[in-house]
Amino acid sequence: xxxxxxxxxxxxxxxxxxxxxxxxxxxxxxxxxxxxxxxxxxxxxxxxxxxxxxxxxxxxxxxxxxxxxxxxxxxxxxxxxxxxxxxxxxxxxxxxxxxxxxxxxxxxxxxxxxxxxxxxxxxxxxxxxxxxxxxxxxxxxxxxxxxxxxxxxxxxxxxxxxxxxxxxxxxxxxxxxxxxxxxxxxxxxxxxxxxxxxxxxxxxxxxxxxxxxxxxxxxxxxxxxxxx
Numbered sequence: 548x549x550x551x552x553x554x555x556x557x558x559x560x561x562x563x564x565x566x567x568x569x570x571x572x573x574x575x576x577x578x579x580x581x582x583x584x585x586x587x588x589x590x591x592x593x594x595x596x597x598x599x600x601x602x603x604x605x606x607x608x609x610x611x612x613x614x615x616x617x618x619x620x621x622x623x624x625x626x627x628x629x630x631x632x633x634x635x636x637x638x639x640x641x642x643x644x645x646x647x648x649x650x651x652x653x654x655x656x657x658x659x660x661x662x663x664x665x666x667x668x669x670x671x672x673x674x675x676x677x678x679x680x681x682x683x684x685x686x687x688x689x690x691x692x693x694x695x696x697x698x699x700x701x702x703x704x705x706x707x708x709x710x711x712x713x714x715x716x717x718x719x720x721x722x723x724x725x726x727x728x729x730x731x732x733x734x735x736x737x738x739x740x741x742x743x744x745x746x747x748x749x750x751x752x753x754x755x756x757x758x759x760x761x762x763x764x765x766x767x768x769x770x771x772x773x774x775x
Contacts, residue, residue, distance in 0.1 A: 548590045550582050556599030556607070556629050561737050568740045573599075576606040579633075587615035592637060594620055598628025601653055601674055608681065611636030621718070622646045622705075631713065635681045640714040642705035648713065650693065651700040653678065656733055686712030 554572030557565060562575035574596070583590060592611075598604075611618050611633075620626075620637035627649040634640050634648075642648075653674040657667030675697060679690040696711075708714035 548582070548584050548588060550579055550590060550592050552579070552592050552594045552596055552607075552630065552633055554596060556596060556604045556633065558600060558603045561734075561741065564737050564741045564744065568744070576603050576610065579607050580610045583610070583614050584616065589617045589619070590614065592618065592620045592633070594622045594626045594630055594634060595624040596626060596630035596633075598630045598649075601629055601632065601678065604629035604632040605677070605681075607633045608636035622648065622714070625649075632678060632681060635685050635713070639716065640685075640708075641716045641718050642708055642714045643718045644705060646705050648703040648708045649701065650678075650682070650697050650703075650713075652697045656735075682713055688712060 552574050554574055555565060557573050557575055559575045559577045562573050562578070565571040565573040579592075590611075618637040618639075620634040620640045622634065622640065622642045623646060624643070625647050626634050627647075628651060631648055631650055653671050655667055655671060657664060675694060676690065679693040679697065682688075682693040683690040703711065703713075705714065705717050709717060
């Protein structure tokens, strides 16, 4: 079973907004979890992702760890940021020639007063520590080593990722691939679109009832049983 992990990693709620309104390629936890075979057969993830949101990526990682079968993560072009978290859920991480990884500290679009910023800072520090622990579990190296690498935003070739221990094998075919980190749409914009979509769906759901009431009123006015 081959499961693609392509594009921006986001939550199950936001995935339809990115797809339907922005035309973006995204992946959410349900896209992965729902495809895991019931018989525990082998699974291969084909990863080409700039990253995304930490919590959905962690959910995918833990679902892969809990899966009864063998999971291979094949980085076919890039696994940046949160995409590396997904890869840590696999039993074996393979890198294609020319493929790259990137690890860095988490970020947010926090705003507000000093208390809000301090809370956001604490959240980000906790998130960084949790991510570093995932790398440490994979490699057997201290989490602090990865905090230092994340602090300086570290880019890794296939050979460097294998040497560091967050990848295990290099694939033996040569397929030059080019990719770049793309712009991220602010969550406020995605949430606003989601709210508008929900409101629009709600209004469409009310139309049949409104039309039925209008038909009844017109029927009374015209003295007919029903107006088409």
